[in-house]
Amino acid sequence: MSRPCLELHRLRKSFGAVDVLTDISLTVLPGEFVSILGPSGAGKSTILQMLIGATDPDMGTMLLNGAPLVPKRDRFAFMPQRDALMPWRRIIDNTTLGLEVAGLSREAARAEVTPLFAEFGLAGFEQHYPAQLSGGMRQRAALLRTVVQQRPMLLLDEPFGALDALTRTQMQRWLAKMWSRHHWTVLLITHDVREAVLLSDRIYVLSSRPAHVVHQFRVPRDHPRQGVGSPALAAIEAEILQTLLHPED
Incomplete structure (x- = not known):
């Protein structure tokens, strides 16, 4: 088995008198798709906030490729729920933003991004503004802006939660x-059980706040999955729902 590229051990986090995370341990292997499910307010997004350095754990360890994680050095490609596209920048300039912040010239950044527009279903929309795109196209543009930065891991925080x-x-x-x-x-944060089953290799289910991991589910690998109609996947979905409803049973 491959060595985990990300390891979280016994993470705890409180905000004032409110205990949010009490015992979070998980791993992500190279090339793996892992999801975190849990009730609203359980602190799922707080885990990603600790990984990107927006807040610090009170206790516990975070390892990247076996070494202590340093958020300001070990940067992840992070995509929040909202696309966060700048309305005054054309789509081509929105997708190159991360590369330009990293030091690439405008021309070099465009050379990196332009060949990917067709693959992301955005060919012909390079000069459009965000308001001229559908919600799905905006999310694809946001994901393109995220992945083109060539970070070792994608952190997705309910990226499709605002869509119909x-x-x-x-x-x-x-x-x-x-x-x-x-x-x-x-590493995906989601509240959508079917989404997690469709996309993931493994799924961690959290309890309500203060959150801890109550179960881990492994999903049979048959990517790309076109749906969750198979009896095996439907059974996993039902078991996850039961765990969310009765986490301590």
């Missing part, structure tokens, strides 16, 4: 195909 049901399903299937093609290493 049909667009969300389309984006989930598209992401499954893209992950299978590019073999990204992904």
Whole structure:
């Protein structure tokens, strides 16, 4: 088995008198798609905030490739729920933003990003503004801006949560195909059980706050998955729902 590229051990986090995370331990292997599920307010996004250095754990260790994680040095490719595209920048300039912040010239950044527009379903929309794109296209542009930075891992914080049901399903299937093609290493925060089953190799289920890991599910690998109609995947989905409803049983 490959050595984990990310290891979290016994993480704890409180905000004032509120205990948010009490015992979070998980691993992510290279090229693996791992999801974290849990009730609203359980602190799922706080885990990603600790990884990117927006807040620090009170206790516990975070390792990247076996060494202590230093968030300001070991940067992840992070995509929040909202696309966060700048409305005054054209799509080509939004997708190159991370590369330009990293020091690439505008011309070099465009040379990196332009060949990927067709693969991300954005060919012909390079000169459009975000307001001229559909919700799904905006999310694809945000994901392109994220992955082109060539970070070792993608952190996705409910990236499709703001989309309507049909667009969300389309984006989930598209992401499954893209992950299978590019073999990204992904840690996804989601509240959508079906989304987690569709996309993931493994799923960690958290309790309510203060959150701890109550169960880990392994999903049979048959990527790209086109749906969760198979009896095996439907059974996993049902078991996860039961765990969320009765986490301590």
